Amino acid sequence: MPWLKEGDAAANHPIVLSALEMEDADDRILNECFGWVNRCATQSAAYEKDYIITIGTARQMAGSITRYHALVKAAKFCGYLTDTEIIVDGEVRQAFKLVEDNDLFHMILKDERAWTNQRKKDQRNPELTVPVRHRDGDACRYCGKTVNWSDRVSGRAGSYDHTNPGRKATVETYVVCCKACNGQRADDPDSTWETLPAPTEPLYGPQTVEFLANHDVIVTPTYTRPEPQVKAEDTPPVEQPTSAAPGKGEATAPTGPSSDSADPGATASPAHDLGRSSGTGLGHRSPRPSHVGTGRDGTGQVGKGAQLPTQPPKNKSKRRRPRSRGRN
Secondary structure, eight states: OOOEEEOTTGGGOHHHHGGGGSTTOOSSHHHHHHHHHHHHHHHHHHTTOTTEEEHHHHHHHHSSHHHHHHHHHHHHHHTSEEEEEEEETTEEEEEEEEOOBTTTEEEOOHHHHHHHHHHHHHHTOHHHHHHHHHHHTTBOTTTOOBOBTTOSSSTTBEEEEESSTTSOOOTTTEEEEEHHHHHHHOSOTTOOOOOOOOOSSOOOOHHHHHHHHTTTOOOOOOOOOOOOOOOGGGSOOOOOOGGGSOOTTOOOOOSSSOTTOSOTTOOOOGGGOTTEETTTEETOOOOOOSSOSOSSTTOSSSTTTOOOOSSOOOOOOOOOOOOOOOOO
């Protein structure tokens, strides 16, 4: 679609600030002229006029004939616009040509947009891509390196290129190309890049074999790419077996000495060792007890499982009053 791009620093571009250098400049002329030219440029891009602004567009955007003449004068002084002529239905008309400065305004030209659409159309045309890929395989016809069709970022990404830029592709003028060569060559109007001869024994990877097979062209793969190595951090965690959980009626690790023990100082059996519990397996510590005491009623600091206070008790002792001295 048509578009207009405004530079990031366009508001402070030298052309914009030149409005303040006019002898009759007022407080509004800089912003008014910049906004007016911006609206005119948007219209030029929307209707694919290639930087041409018609008189009708300029007057409409100005709002009035009086402001139109003032803004045209300011725009010419700053360097936004120059006078030009266009032909409409065989008739010569006056118009304005917008300055072509990418730091100020940049619009895609009509021919550029048509060429972009043609390139996309050729890439989706199996009548071109199938015989070209069958002929060239996976080797770039400019540098000879093997391309990767699943790659979209690096210089080895697979793509197609027009040997005659700006023209609709044919099987003879369409070649397999790596992204690096495609980007460096760009749209070379002089066609200074020469292609390598078509390979006598093309290289076919799994993706090209599958692509051609989908269009009833059967070839034998000549190479495969190694599978990517899985990093340690990418390894999924091992699922714990369900048998590790205690079943119904199965003993679990105790949280303290048995309540049946008559002697608080009795030594616990190995099965009750905190490092080895009979219910959860080796190497698992049992949960810390939530209550303080031996488990026997009436013994321990807090008796029947009451929790210890979280803050130390306040000292409720009263200050001793000083003894009064007797009179001499």
